[in-house]
Amino acid sequence: xxxRRRVGAQPAGRSSxxxxxxxxxxKAGLFGSAAxxxxxxxxxxxQSVLDDRMPASRLPRPFPVPFRVPxxxxxxxxxxxxxxxxxxxxxxxxxxLPGFQTTVxxxxxxxxxxxxxxxxxxxxxxxxVNELPLKHPTLGFTPWTSVHLHGSASLPQFDGYASDxxxxxxxxxxxxxxxxxxxxxxxxxxxxxxxxxxxxMGQAGQYHLSDPREDALRLPRGEFDVPxxxxxxxxxxxxxxxxxxxxxxxxxxxxxxxNGAPWPAMKVKRRKYRFxxxxxxxxxAYEYALSTGDPFTVIGTDGGxxxxxxxxxxxxxxxxxxxxxxxxxxxYKPGTRVVLQNRNPPNNVxxxxxxxxxxxxxxxxxxxxxxxxxxxxxFPDNPVMTLQPRESVATRHLRLxxxxxxxxxxxxxxxxxxxxxxxxxxxxxxxxxxxxWELENRSGGWQHPLHIHLIDFKILDRNGKPPFPWELGxxxxxxxxxxxxxxxxxxxxxxxxxxVHCHNLxxxxxxxxxxxxxxxxxxxxxDPLSRRARNGSFEPDDPL
Amino acid sequence: xxxxxxxxxxxxxAVIPAGRLAAITLASVAGGxxxxxxxxxxxxxxxxxVLMAVVAAVEIGVAIGLALRPTPGVIIAGIVGVTTSVVLxxxxxxxxxxxxxxPARAAQFGDPFHAGHPDFSAQLTxxxxxxxxxxxxCLIAEVALIVLLVTLLPERSRRPVTNALCAIGVALWVLRxxxxxx
Numbered sequence: 001x002x003x004r005r006r007v008g009a010q011p012a013g014r015s016s017x018x019x020x021x022x023x024x025x026x027k028a029g030l031f032g033s034a035a036x037x038x039x040x041x042x043x044x045x046x047q048s049v050l051d052d053r054m055p056a057s058r059l060p061r062p063f064p065v066p067f068r069v070p071x072x073x074x075x076x077x078x079x080x081x082x083x084x085x086x087x088x089x090x091x092x093x094x095x096x097l098p099g100f101q102t103t104v105x106x107x108x109x110x111x112x113x114x115x116x117x118x119x120x121x122x123x124x125x126x127x128x129v130n131e132l133p134l135k136h137p138t139l140g141f142t143p144w145t146s147v148h149l150h151g152s153a154s155l156p157q158f159d160g161y162a163s164d165x166x167x168x169x170x171x172x173x174x175x176x177x178x179x180x181x182x183x184x185x186x187x188x189x190x191x192x193x194x195x196x197x198x199x200x201m202g203q204a205g206q207y208h209l210s211d212p213r214e215d216a217l218r219l220p221r222g223e224f225d226v227p228x229x230x231x232x233x234x235x236x237x238x239x240x241x242x243x244x245x246x247x248x249x250x251x252x253x254x255x256x257x258x259n260g261a262p263w264p265a266m267k268v269k270r271r272k273y274r275f276x277x278x279x280x281x282x283x284x285a286y287e288y289a290l291s292t293g294d295p296f297t298v299i300g301t302d303g304g305x306x307x308x309x310x311x312x313x314x315x316x317x318x319x320x321x322x323x324x325x326x327x328x329x330x331x332y333k334p335g336t337r338v339v340l341q342n343r344n345p346p347n348n349v350x351x352x353x354x355x356x357x358x359x360x361x362x363x364x365x366x367x368x369x370x371x372x373x374x375x376x377x378x379f380p381d382n383p384v385m386t387l388q389p390r391e392s393v394a395t396r397h398l399r400l401x402x403x404x405x406x407x408x409x410x411x412x413x414x415x416x417x418x419x420x421x422x423x424x425x426x427x428x429x430x431x432x433x434x435x436x437w438e439l440e441n442r443s444g445g446w447q448h449p450l451h452i453h454l455i456d457f458k459i460l461d462r463n464g465k466p467p468f469p470w471e472l473g474x475x476x477x478x479x480x481x482x483x484x485x486x487x488x489x490x491x492x493x494x495x496x497x498x499x500v501h502c503h504n505l506x507x508x509x510x511x512x513x514x515x516x517x518x519x520x521x522x523x524x525x526x527d528p529l530s531r532r533a534r535n536g537s538f539e540p541d542d543p544l
Numbered sequence: 545x546x547x548x549x550x551x552x553x554x555x556x557x558a559v560i561p562a563g564r565l566a567a568i569t570l571a572s573v574a575g576g577x578x579x580x581x582x583x584x585x586x587x588x589x590x591x592x593x594v595l596m597a598v599v600a601a602v603e604i605g606v607a608i609g610l611a612l613r614p615t616p617g618v619i620i621a622g623i624v625g626v627t628t629s630v631v632l633x634x635x636x637x638x639x640x641x642x643x644x645x646x647p648a649r650a651a652q653f654g655d656p657f658h659a660g661h662p663d664f665s666a667q668l669t670x671x672x673x674x675x676x677x678x679x680x681x682c683l684i685a686e687v688a689l690i691v692l693l694v695t696l697l698p699e700r701s702r703r704p705v706t707n708a709l710c711a712i713g714v715a716l717w718v719l720r721x722x723x724x725x726x
Contacts, residue, residue: 027706028694030713032687035630038720039637039683043675140726247674 049244054235056352059255060098060262063337063359067266068259070205070227073114076544082123085116086544089145089203090131096260100239105132105143105201111260112229112280113187113205118178120211126187127544129171130533136197139243143168143198144191149207150320151185151302151476152176153454156496156528160190162414162513163422166533173531173544180456181382182214183304183474184276184322186229192414196251196282196505200241202260204229204280214305218373220274220326226266230317230357231257231280245506246349248407249446250283254351256342258358265337265359269367272328272374274299277317282505284348285318285447285479286357290327291339297374300324303456303474305379310469316345318449318479320503323470326374327360334364347447347482384456384474387489392436396427398514400450400480400502401442406511407502413511414501422529424515426500429492431520436460436489441480448480448507453498454518457490477503492518496525560611563692568610570689571622574629575603577682591643599629606689616701623693623705627712630686634716637675638725 075083092109093101107113107128118124132143144167148160157164158174166172185207189198206227219225232253234242245251255262279286290296290313298310302322309326317323332338340357344350379385399410406413410426417424429435437457441448456474459467463485471479478486501513518525560568578600586593606622609615635641694705719725 024694024702024706027710027713028691030717031627031709032691032713034713034716034720035634035687036683038634038716038725039675039680042637042726043680 049242052236053242053254054097054237054239056254058237059235059353062263062353062356063265065098065261065264067264067358068261070110070112070229070259071114073108073116081121082125083118084544085124085126086129087113087126088129088131091133094202094260096233096257097235097239097255097262100235102235102239102241103137103201104241105198105203107187107203107205110205111202113203115205115227116187116207118176118207118209120178120180120182120209122178124176124178125544126174126176127171128166128174130166130168132168134168136201138240139197141194141197143194143201145189145198145203146191147172147174147187148190148453149174149176149185149187150451151180151183151207151322152178153180153494155494155526156498157526157531159453159498159528161497161528162190162192162195162499163418164529164532165191167535170533170535172533178209180209181304181379182211183209183302184227184278184300184324185209186278186280186320186322188280193509196245196509197243199280199505200233200243200251200282204231204278206276206278208276209304213379217305217375217378218371219299219375220272221371222368224271224367224371225274226276227259228275228277228358229257229259229280230277230286231282232284232354233257248506248510250349250504250506252284252349252351253281254354256354256357263353263356263358265361267363267365268329268360269363269365270330270332270334271367271369272326272330272372275325275327276300277323277325279317279319279321281319283319284354285316285345285449287314287316287343287345288357289314289341289343291337291341292332294331294338296328297326298323298470298473299326299374299378301471301473302476303384304382306473307380307382307385308377308472309374310472312469314343315468315470316479318447318477318503319505320449320451321475321477321479329360329362332362334362336362338362345447345481347445382474384458384490385472387434387458387491389436389460389489391434391491392489393433394429395436395438397438397440398426398450398500399440399442400448400512402446407507409500409502409512409514412514414513415511417513417515422497422515422527425497425517426514427516428519429516431492431495431518431523434489434491436487438485438487439478439480440485441482443482445482447482447504448512449477449503450480450500451477451503452488452490452500452516454494455490455492457488460487460489462486494518494525495520495523497528563695564610564614567689567692567696568607570685570692571603571607571610571626574626574682574685574689575600575605575607577678577685578603578629581679595632599625602626602629603686603689606693610696614696616697619693619696620701620705623690623709626686626690626693627709630683630690631712631716633679633683633686635725636673637679638720640673 076086077084087107090109094104096102104111128147130145144165146160189203234253236242295311295313338360459471495518497517578596582596585596602625609618
């Protein structure tokens with residue numbers, strides 16, 4: 001009878017010797033080294049990313065760098081009621097930290113991108129041309145783009161749908177309607193899986209929509225109407241942007257940038273200034289206060305002017321929110337320095353100088369006294385702000401939570417949307433109806449800015465209490481601190497599929513996105529993927 | 545000088561030799577880790593869940609086989625199975641697995657340019673995953689298990705096995721140097 005050979009059961013002294021020859025050891029070693037070293041090398045590399053961080057001693061001190069305002073975009077052509085722009089997304093080098101050159105991927109090569117200024121009722125067509133290199137210099141990903149005009153009720157195919165991507169060498173024309181009330185919008189990258197990297201590289205800019213109502217208010221304008229894009233970055237020892245997602249929880253920089261300059265100082269005249277403040281950070285929320293302890297006035301939120309101005313001494317500001325604030329420097333003597341401080345709200349990584357944002361140096365320069373007012377009434381009849389809970393036809397719940405190691409919206413990730421062939425929707429409100437959405441952050445330890453595309457909403461309450469004073473205006477992003485619950489109401493105009501997602505861009509890139517569809521049985525919405533980017537050269541007779 | 549082939553014992557000894565006991569332990573640990581990860585991986589894609597289940601079954605099967613019928617066939621099957629798991633792991637952590645939910649989803653776009661574009665598929669699959677402590681520990685257990693399994697083989701069976709392992713090791717390093725693996 002044949003017995004199967006058994007091994008490892010030999011009597012003592014007859015067992016096989018451990019890898020009996022040097023050749024065996026070498027062969028096994030070659031395999032073992034590859035199997036262990038390659039993943040370990042990657043893990044160590046991930047750990048060592050921070051080893052390359054520029055030390056605090058080499059970072060600039062706050063306030064010696066002068067303040068600057070992003071340039072205003074100029075249309076390439078104008079026809080009828082439409083202004084046309086061409087913006088090239090391209091790589092350049094910029095001196096962000098004094099004495100260092102940083103590789104940036106900006107709109108028209110600038111960080112931040114140029115401000116687009118439009119009047120209500122005039123349409124805009126913007127050709128965004130992706131002229132980026134095929135690979136990111138250190139991260140290696142292919143930089144596809146998708147441009148979202150945040151705050152615009154754009155058609156689905158022009159809304160910067162995450163999977164509607166434009167590859168290097170392609171372009172896409174975006175059409176913006178500009179029918180909404182005056183507001184501060186911003187355009188930024190929304191390409192699936194790489195938004196955090198692309199925005200860090202510089203793809204963000206403001207877009208100002210103005211209207212006659214706003215004109216009539218005699219608010220500060222011209223040089224006294226100032227965009228502030230606040231963000232944070234970390235740098236390598238050679239001055240390049242450093243990327244550390246903290247195991248996908250968020251990117252927190254140790255340098256605060258305002259309009260691309262580190263902790264700048266702005267010379268101000270002794271009068272009122274209107275600041276359009278955008279939190280353009282990837283993951284950092286701020287809590288503002290003036291070093292003097294003096295109050296300032298909030299006049300606008302994401303969707304434009306509030307019904308009434310709100311005076312506060314501090315306010316918190318999460319990513320993607322826009323607040324328009326007025327600071328009156330009239331009371332300060334020339335030579336006074338007023339610092340805009342950051343009180344560093346919970347769930348943000350603190351570094352030594354992130355408690356400061358920028359400085360205002362008061363001068364005695366003469367100024368134009370016109371348009372130096374804050375009216376008591378701004379926009380009381382804004383249709384969003386007059387919405388009442390009784391008008392709601394449905395109540396929906398969106399829970400933001402970490403599930404099985406994934407960031408989810410009601411347990412959904414963008415992967416699920418893609419897997420469904422983009423048919424899965426979280427909600428299907430009827431066109432023209434109002435609904436209440438209950439937004440809840442169950443992730444203790446995390447903050448989430450929830451952005452609902454297409455609509456403006458009114459915050460009804462926060463944890464059962466009235467909203468903060470600075471939130472008493474039309475919004476499209478809700479600050480959801482840990483274990484917070486916010487009820488909002490909105491009327492769903494427009495039609496088609498739109499995204500709803502966390503605006504911590506690291507969470508967004510790791511699929512914390514879902515979508516809803518506004519339904520009109522008589523007029524189906526356009527497919528968000530119906531107007532794809534085009535390859536190759538432009539049409540010869542195209543004015544863009 | 546190579547040792548002479550051993551004469552096998554027809555029955556399982558009462559005391560399992562230390563080397564085999566270590567291999568059984570390592571196979572159980574590695575199989576257990578994969579078992580634990582099934583649900584998490586299945587939540588990403590059902591295919592990944594199945595893959596985890598198969599690897600867990602193979603490794604637990606190796607442990608059982610070593611305990612009950614430690615034949616060269618069982619050992620070689622174990623080496624093949626565990627080595628496959630290790631190679632898949634290395635690829636998943638350095639380049640991303642070349643299969644998964646992505647290609648099927650890309651096809652759903654119905655857009656020949658984008659569906660066929662390698663980077664577009666890459667946005668849906670093929671992303672290298674981060675290295676975690678648990679999976680790194682499991683990897684170390686698997687590599688140690690492979691080495692132990694080789695030592696349990698009769699010497700005449702070792703050479704082709706170590707040659708194959710050597711070839712795989714060389715291939716991984718070449719792919720790394722060529723930039724295919726990050």
